[in-house]
Amino acid sequence: MNRELVDKIASATLYEGYILYPYRPSVKNQQRWTFGGIYPRAWNESGHETDAHAMQTEVLVTGTGGVWLRVIIRFLHLVDRTVGKFSRPRAEFPANGLCDYQVVESLDADGKRHRPWQEAMEREVDAGEFELNDLTAKPASRAFFFPQERTSEPLKSADGEYVGVLVRQRRAIHGVIEISAVKMAGDLHRISVKVLNRTKLDDAQNSTRDNALMRSLVSMHVLLGAREGEFVSSTDVPEPLRASSAECHNTGLWPALIGTGNEHDTMLAAPIILYDYPQLAPESPGELFDSTEIDEILTLRILTLTDDEKREAASIDPRARDLLARSESLAQEQLMNLHGTMRGLRPVPAAQEQTHG
Numbered sequence: 001m002n003r004e005l006v007d008k009i010a011s012a013t014l015y016e017g018y019i020l021y022p023y024r025p026s027v028k029n030q031q032r033w034t035f036g037g038i039y040p041r042a043w044n045e046s047g048h049e050t051d052a053h054a055m056q057t058e059v060l061v062t063g064t065g066g067v068w069l070r071v072i073i074r075f076l077h078l079v080d081r082t083v084g085k086f087s088r089p090r091a092e093f094p095a096n097g098l099c100d101y102q103v104v105e106s107l108d109a110d111g112k113r114h115r116p117w118q119e120a121m122e123r124e125v126d127a128g129e130f131e132l133n134d135l136t137a138k139p140a141s142r143a144f145f146f147p148q149e150r151t152s153e154p155l156k157s158a159d160g161e162y163v164g165v166l167v168r169q170r171r172a173i174h175g176v177i178e179i180s181a182v183k184m185a186g187d188l189h190r191i192s193v194k195v196l197n198r199t200k201l202d203d204a205q206n207s208t209r210d211n212a213l214m215r216s217l218v219s220m221h222v223l224l225g226a227r228e229g230e231f232v233s234s235t236d237v238p239e240p241l242r243a244s245s246a247e248c249h250n251t252g253l254w255p256a257l258i259g260t261g262n263e264h265d266t267m268l269a270a271p272i273i274l275y276d277y278p279q280l281a282p283e284s285p286g287e288l289f290d291s292t293e294i295d296e297i298l299t300l301r302i303l304t305l306t307d308d309e310k311r312e313a314a315s316i317d318p319r320a321r322d323l324l325a326r327s328e329s330l331a332q333e334q335l336m337n338l339h340g341t342m343r344g345l346r347p348v349p350a351a352q353e354q355t356h357g
Helices: 003-014 132-137 209-213 239-246 295-303 307-316 318-328 332-337
Strands: 054-062 068-090 107-109 112-114 117-131 140-146 149-156 162-170 173-183 188-197 218-227 254-257 266-270
Touching: 003 068, 003 218, 003 266, 054 218, 054 239, 054 254, 054 266, 068 107, 068 132, 068 173, 068 188, 107 149, 107 162, 112 307, 117 132, 117 140, 117 173, 132 173, 132 188, 188 218, 188 239, 295 318, 307 318
Parallel strands: none
Antiparallel strands: 054 188, 068 117, 068 162, 068 218, 107 112, 140 173, 149 162, 173 188, 218 266, 254 266
C-alpha cells in the first residue's frame, strides 16, 4: 500500500466540504458535514433513514496462493468548541481548567476574535492484515472506541489577564469493522468491509442533528491494501469479470484504485465518487475544501475579501486561517500557474476528405 500517496488523496477528500467559501458562518456553513457520515443507529431509526448507521464497500481481488488484505478506516471526530467569558478578568487560570464563565457568541482576546464552532479531529483505525483464505472460512470483526474528552484553553487580554476560555468537548464513539471474503471462480475473491456505528444516543426521538453528529463518524473512508494479489477496478472492469463485479454492493462508499497509473495493490473507498488513480494538481497551493473546487477562482475570491471578512474567517477555524495566509502569500507566478495547465497532447485522426456531389 502506497501510504504516502493514498494519505494525500484521502486527506483531500476527508476535508471535502469541511468549510466552504466565503469561509465564514454564512448560509453555506450553517449546516455542515452533509456527506460521508455514519450516525448512531438510534438516530437512524428515529425517523432519519437517510442518515446511515453503517457503510459498506465490496471489491474484487485476484491472486493465487496466500493473498493478504490490509484494512484501515479514517474519519473525522467532531469537537464542539464553546467560547466562555469571565465576569471579571482573572490574574490566574485554574490548573484543572474548571471555572465559571458565561457562554458568548464571540470574545476578543489575544489579538483575535474567538467564536463557537465545530472543529474536527482526524481518527484512524488500523484493523490489521488478513489472509483471504482465513476470511473466507471465518469473517473478522474489529471493535474500536474513542472516549469523550473535555479541554480548556485560557484566553488572555492585551494586558495579560485571563478574560475567558475556549472549552472543547468531544463525545465518545464506539464502532465495529466487519471484514469478510467470498471465494468466486478461479483465483477471484469478493471482499466486503462494513463499518457500523455502535455509539449510544439516549432519547434519539428528541435529539438534534448536531447532537447525533457529535457521536458520528464523519467523512468516513476505507483504505484497502493487497499483498500477493491485485484489486480489480470498479469502473473499468475487464469484460470476463463484469458479472462478478455487478455482485459487489457499495453503500455510501465508492472504491477507486490509487497509484501512479497502473498499480492494483491499493484502493480508497470514499463517500464521493472518484475515478481510478486520482491525482492532486501540482499547481494547487493547498486545500480549499470546496466541492469540485476551481483553485484560481476561489483563490481570487479569497484575495478580494475585506479585512473584516478575513478576520471573521480566521477567527472561525485554524484551517481557514491557514488558507487565508497561504492565499495572501502566493507569488504572481504561482497565481498564473492556476490559470490553466496543459497535461498532455494526443494525436487527432485527420479528417477524412469529403466529396461533394
